Amino acid sequence: MANFNLRKAEPKDVPDILRLIKELAKYEEMEDQVILTEKDLLEDGFGDHPFYHCVVADVPAEQQCSLTGYSVIGFAMYYFTYDPWIGKLLYLEDFYVMKEYRGFGIGSEILKTLSDTAVKNRCSSMHFIVAESNKAFIDFYKRRGASDLSLQEGWRLFRIDKENLLKMSAEE
Amino acid sequence: MRFTICAAKPEDCKDIARMIMELAVYEKMPDQVKISHKELERDGFGPNPFYQCLVAEVPEEHKSKDGHTKVGYALFFYTYSTWKGRTVYMEDLYVMPEYRGKGMGKALIATVAKVAKEQHCVRLQFSVLDWNKPSLDFYLSKGAEDLTAKEGWHFLRFHGIALDNLAQEAP
Numbered sequence: 001m002a003n004f005n006l007r008k009a010e011p012k013d014v015p016d017i018l019r020l021i022k023e024l025a026k027y028e029e030m031e032d033q034v035i036l037t038e039k040d041l042l043e044d045g046f047g048d049h050p051f052y053h054c055v056v057a058d059v060p061a062e063q064q065c066s067l068t069g070y071s072v073i074g075f076a077m078y079y080f081t082y083d084p085w086i087g088k089l090l091y092l093e094d095f096y097v098m099k100e101y102r103g104f105g106i107g108s109e110i111l112k113t114l115s116d117t118a119v120k121n122r123c124s125s126m127h128f129i130v131a132e133s134n135k136a137f138i139d140f141y142k143r144r145g146a147s148d149l150s151l152q153e154g155w156r157l158f159r160i161d162k163e164n165l166l167k168m169s170a171e172e
Numbered sequence: 173m174r175f176t177i178c179a180a181k182p183e184d185c186k187d188i189a190r191m192i193m194e195l196a197v198y199e200k201m202p203d204q205v206k207i208s209h210k211e212l213e214r215d216g217f218g219p220n221p222f223y224q225c226l227v228a229e230v231p232e233e234h235k236s237k238d239g240h241t242k243v244g245y246a247l248f249f250y251t252y253s254t255w256k257g258r259t260v261y262m263e264d265l266y267v268m269p270e271y272r273g274k275g276m277g278k279a280l281i282a283t284v285a286k287v288a289k290e291q292h293c294v295r296l297q298f299s300v301l302d303w304n305k306p307s308l309d310f311y312l313s314k315g316a317e318d319l320t321a322k323e324g325w326h327f328l329r330f331h332g333i334a335l336d337n338l339a340q341e342a343p
Contacts, residue, residue, distance in 0.1 A: 081222070082222045125329050
């Protein structure tokens with residue numbers, strides 16, 4: 001299998017993007033945590049002020065997996081962020097290729113396309129997070145020149161969830 | 173001490189750049205600051221801003237020994253979770269040392285939380301250096317969870333030459 005096409009996602013891709021998001025969540029054993037709907041994805045990605053950008057990988061009709069029948073077989077979701085020290089950055093939020101289509105270089109091509117997007121948009125860096133238990137992914141990225149800032153500089157990721165956000169905003 | 177928290181204006185960028193450098197010095201990485209107030213103005217106040225910023229200001233009678241009335245800031249932007257949707261990432265939160273302990277840090281983060289709520293965001297994320305105990309304690313007291321400890325998340329980066337090399341291989 002060799003032919004695949006990487007392109008910017010369109011509104012019609014939203015059902016496939018949500019399907020792939022849920023597949024990736026299932027792989028991470030957290031499928032019940034996906035509360036996003038097709039309506040959210042459409043509004044948030046294709047409205048006047050998109051919260052995210054997406055590229056999808058699709059295969060020609062004759063190469064669709066006979067088991068699944070899907071032509072959109074991978075995606076990457078990203079957005080632009082800001083570092084007050086160096087300016088614009090590209091943040092890679094999610095990156096996934098269906099199991100049946102791995103090992104053909106699709107993941108590598110997606111990563112290269114995104115890094116090209118980062119450079120063309122004057123971004124100094126591409127950032128993302130990976131669970132430390134996911135050794136295969138960490139090795140994949142490190143082989144391509146990524147640095148682990150949690151190990152190197154001691155950065156720890158924190159979160160304040162909605163319940164505590166509401167408490168804090170009421171305290172003001 | 174009275175203070176106000178307001179959305180930053182373009183003319184605040186010189187003060188914001190000054191405080192960014194003060195925070196970088198505290199984080200022991202001042203040589204990593206490569207942008208000035210000019211980039212901050214261009215990137216924060218054009219038709220497509222890349223960040224939002226709040227500034228804490230005190231009245232003239234409480235100005236700092238160097239004559240500054242803008243004494244704290246919070247810089248944040250919108251991000252997206254494929255599981256939950258709209259989120260806010262707080263990139264920087266800083267109050268000048270002589271103005272700490274007066275509720276400004278708490279007011280800045282509470283205002284970020286308020287903006288997040290108005291934009292229907294489901295969570296606020298940020299990162300903290302592992303040795304920064306005062307900040308770690310402050311955030312934990314507000315209900316923050318350390319996801320690096322709890323779930324093993326690590327920050328990775330493709331930067332500089334590594335990014336250029338990867339891009340050159342793009343189809």
